[in-house]
Amino acid sequence: MTVKIEREVLESLLTMASFVEARDAYTGGHAWRVSQYGKLLAEEMGLAKDDVFVVRLGGLVHDLGKVGVSDTVLNKKGALTNDEFALMHQHPEAGVAALGDHPLAAIVREAILEHHERYDGEGYPTRRPGASLTVIGRILGVADAFDAMTSTRAYRAGMTGDRAIAIVTEEAGRQFDPAAAEAMASLFRDGALSHVLGHAGEEHLMLNCPVCGPMIAPSEDAHDGDTTVCPSCRGRFALHRHGETFDLELQEVTTTLYMPQPDRRAVRSVLSALPSRRLKVREAVDRS
Numbered sequence: 001m002t003v004k005i006e007r008e009v010l011e012s013l014l015t016m017a018s019f020v021e022a023r024d025a026y027t028g029g030h031a032w033r034v035s036q037y038g039k040l041l042a043e044e045m046g047l048a049k050d051d052v053f054v055v056r057l058g059g060l061v062h063d064l065g066k067v068g069v070s071d072t073v074l075n076k077k078g079a080l081t082n083d084e085f086a087l088m089h090q091h092p093e094a095g096v097a098a099l100g101d102h103p104l105a106a107i108v109r110e111a112i113l114e115h116h117e118r119y120d121g122e123g124y125p126t127r128r129p130g131a132s133l134t135v136i137g138r139i140l141g142v143a144d145a146f147d148a149m150t151s152t153r154a155y156r157a158g159m160t161g162d163r164a165i166a167i168v169t170e171e172a173g174r175q176f177d178p179a180a181a182e183a184m185a186s187l188f189r190d191g192a193l194s195h196v197l198g199h200a201g202e203e204h205l206m207l208n209c210p211v212c213g214p215m216i217a218p219s220e221d222a223h224d225g226d227t228t229v230c231p232s233c234r235g236r237f238a239l240h241r242h243g244e245t246f247d248l249e250l251q252e253v254t255t256t257l258y259m260p261q262p263d264r265r266a267v268r269s270v271l272s273a274l275p276s277r278r279l280k281v282r283e284a285v286d287r288s
């Protein structure tokens with residue numbers, strides 16, 4: 001199947017996807033990192049250009065359904081109950097529902113639906129085994145889990161890349177597609193993930209909030225002496241340049257509304273990577 005791509009429609013989809021990060025304060029830059037890991041994996045595994053683009057776009061859009069999960073569950077500072085997990089486990093299907101009849105739905109549907117499935121068929125929402133998932137879903141499953149493991153949450157620090165890769169390798173053939181897991185380990189060994197790990201965008205740093213733990217992504221052109229607000233605890237921090245990065249100094253806890261903005265550089269970068277105006281898309285049940 002081929003899908004015609006209008007730039008403006010693609011841009012609107014990316015803007016829609018960026019609303020998720022406004023709701024989910026813990027995951028600043030998550031979609032960008034999953035997209036980048038996915039792209040690198042797809043290239044490493046030798047996928048066609050159109051598929052690499054679909055993975056990249058799918059990474060940005062995969063958690064769209066989180067807009068349907070309530071704040072109490074989405075931003076809970078602690079482990080979820082079984083009922084809360086059951087709600088959270090519906091976000092892939094909520095994402096497809098949120099997409100509705102969007103003209104580009106066919107391109108990102110599998111990324112949204114399959115990124116929490118497992119190779120051994122124990123994932124969600126459908127518990128379909130790896131052989132019946134698209135390669136897009138299998139790649140994004142590894143990319144998403146690797147980023148979740150290496151990201152700091154309010155209730156735990158992120159793992160090191162080494163530890164997360166050891167788990168990816170251990171889980172090859174269980175949680176993860178063996179080829180995608182091997183490709184991820186090989187990229188990590190080659191240092192090819194280091195510009196993504198701990199970043200929220202191209203040359204866009206991630207910092208741990210010194211008050212609540214989750215990530216803060218100061219704006220791309222942040223300077224020494226600027227301030228930034230943590231989307232989770234709403235603390236305003238002064239940025240003090242410290243070599244390549246910044247130290248954060250708490251100034252006040254704000255009560256103002258968080259003003260989310262789409263990552264324009266990521267949007268531009270995806271638009272410029274579009275291989276052609278007509279994209280070849282894998283059918284829903286693809287056994288490659």
Ligand SMILES: [Fe+2]
Nearest residue numbers: 062063115116
């Ligand atoms: Fe997800």
